[in-house]
Amino acid sequence: MQTILGSGGAIGVELAKALKEYTSQIRLVSRNPKKVNKTDEIFSADLLNASEVNEAVKGSTTVYVAVGFPYNLKIWKENWPQFTSSVIDACIMHNCKLVFFDNIYMYDSNYLNGMDEQTPINPPSKKGKIRAEIANMILSKIKEGKLTALIARSADFYGPGIxxxxxxxxxxxxxxxxxxxxxxxxxxxxxxxFTYTPDAGKATALLGNNEKAYNQVWHLPTAExxxxxxxxxxxxxxxxxxxxxxxxxxxxxxxxxxxxxxxxxxxxxxxxxxxxDYVFNSDKFTDNFDFKVTxxxxxxxxxxxxxxxxxxxx
Missing domain, CATH: 3.90.25 (UDP-galactose 4-epimerase; domain 1)
Known part of the structure; x- marks a missing residue:
C-alpha cells in the first residue's frame, strides 16, 4: 500500500495519477478524500490528530506527504512541526518509508541563482525557518538510522487545475x-x-519507488x-x-x-x-533518471x- 497524506491538493492529485504506474494499492488521505483512480482506497482523517495519522499510515509500505496547510504563518507554526512529528513517529512505528514533498524556503537568499541540493541552509523568512525545522526533523531521524526517507524539493510550481x-x-x-x-x-x-506539477507528481512517484533514492534530498525536475x-x-x-x-x-x-x-x-x-534571479537546478535528478522535463x-x-x-x- 502506498499512501498519500494530503491527497486533494495540486501535488497530491498529480502524484496519485502517477503512482498507478507502480501499484494499484493507493490510499488517499485527507479530511474529505476523493478517488483519483478507480482502484484508490479513500481514508478520511484529521492530519493534525496523531492517532488518526497513525491509523492512516498503518499497513503502508511508502507514505507520501503532499499536505498543503493554509498559507499563513500562524497556522504553519502551529501545524507543520506537530504534523511532521506525528508522521515520523507513525512511519517508524509501522516501518514505512517516507517521501516528503518540500519547497526551498530554507535556502540562503544569497544563493538562489542556481540553487541545488547543496545550497546553504539559512532561511531568510519566518516561513523558511519552519521549513528548515521540519526538514531537519526528518534528516536527523535518517541520520540516527531510525527512518528511511527522502525529501523531494520543488521550486514555486505551476500547472493545470491549481x-x-x-x-x-x-x-x-x-x-x-x-x-x-x-x-x-x-x-x-x-x-x-517554476516546477510543472504533472512533472512533480511523476518524479515524486518515481523517487518513492526507487530504493537508491532514499536517505537523500532531491530537486524535482524543472525546466532550465x-x-x-x-x-x-x-x-x-x-x-x-x-x-x-x-x-x-x-x-x-x-x-x-x-x-x-x-x-x-x-x-x-x-x-x-x-x-x-531565482533559478532552480535539478541536474541531480535528470542525471540519475531518464525523465523528459516539460x-x-x-x-x-x-x-x-x-x-x-x-x-x-x-
Missing amino acids: KNTSMLTETVFKPLSIGKKANWMASLNYKHS NPFTGKEWINAIAKEMDVKPKTQTATKFIVKILGLFIPLMREMPEMMYQYDR PYLTGIREIIASDYSNKKAS
Missing part, C-alpha cells in the same frame, strides 16, 4: 484571462523557475533557462491572445492585493525571491487549454 496555491496562477494567468493587469512582485527583470518576469507575462499573454498588461507589485501593492487575494497576504516576507511553453499551453480555453478577456 486553485489558490500558485503564485503564477493568481498573479498572471487569472488576471490576464479576464482582461486585467498581471501582477509581478518586485521586478520584471529577474529569472524565475527560466523566463524573467516580463518574459513569463509576455509568453502567457501571447498564448492567451491578450495584451500583456502588467503592474509591478511593490510591498505596498502586495499588501493591498492581500485584501482580495488571500495568498498575497503572506507574501511581503517572501519578496526576496523576486528581487534577484518545457515552459508547453506547460503554459497545457494550462490554458485546461483552465482558460472557454474564457475570453474583456
Whole structure:
C-alpha cells in the first residue's frame, strides 16, 4: 500500500495519477478524500490528530506527504512541526518509508541563482525557518538510522487545475484571462523557475519507488533557462491572445492585493525571491533518471487549454 497524506491538493492529485504506474494499492488521505483512480482506497482523517495519522499510515509500505496547510504563518507554526512529528513517529512505528514533498524556503537568499541540493541552509523568512525545522526533523531521524526517507524539493510550481496555491496562477494567468493587469512582485527583470506539477507528481512517484533514492534530498525536475518576469507575462499573454498588461507589485501593492487575494497576504516576507534571479537546478535528478522535463511553453499551453480555453478577456 502506498499512501498519500494530503491527497486533494495540486501535488497530491498529480502524484496519485502517477503512482498507478507502480501499484494499484493507493490510499488517499485527507479530511474529505476523493478517488483519483478507480482502484484508490479513500481514508478520511484529521492530519493534525496523531492517532488518526497513525491509523492512516498503518499497513503502508511508502507514505507520501503532499499536505498543503493554509498559507499563513500562524497556522504553519502551529501545524507543520506537530504534523511532521506525528508522521515520523507513525512511519517508524509501522516501518514505512517516507517521501516528503518540500519547497526551498530554507535556502540562503544569497544563493538562489542556481540553487541545488547543496545550497546553504539559512532561511531568510519566518516561513523558511519552519521549513528548515521540519526538514531537519526528518534528516536527523535518517541520520540516527531510525527512518528511511527522502525529501523531494520543488521550486514555486505551476500547472493545470491549481486553485489558490500558485503564485503564477493568481498573479498572471487569472488576471490576464479576464482582461486585467498581471501582477509581478518586485521586478520584471529577474529569472524565475517554476516546477510543472504533472512533472512533480511523476518524479515524486518515481523517487518513492526507487530504493537508491532514499536517505537523500532531491530537486524535482524543472525546466532550465527560466523566463524573467516580463518574459513569463509576455509568453502567457501571447498564448492567451491578450495584451500583456502588467503592474509591478511593490510591498505596498502586495499588501493591498492581500485584501482580495488571500495568498498575497503572506507574501511581503517572501519578496526576496523576486528581487534577484531565482533559478532552480535539478541536474541531480535528470542525471540519475531518464525523465523528459516539460518545457515552459508547453506547460503554459497545457494550462490554458485546461483552465482558460472557454474564457475570453474583456
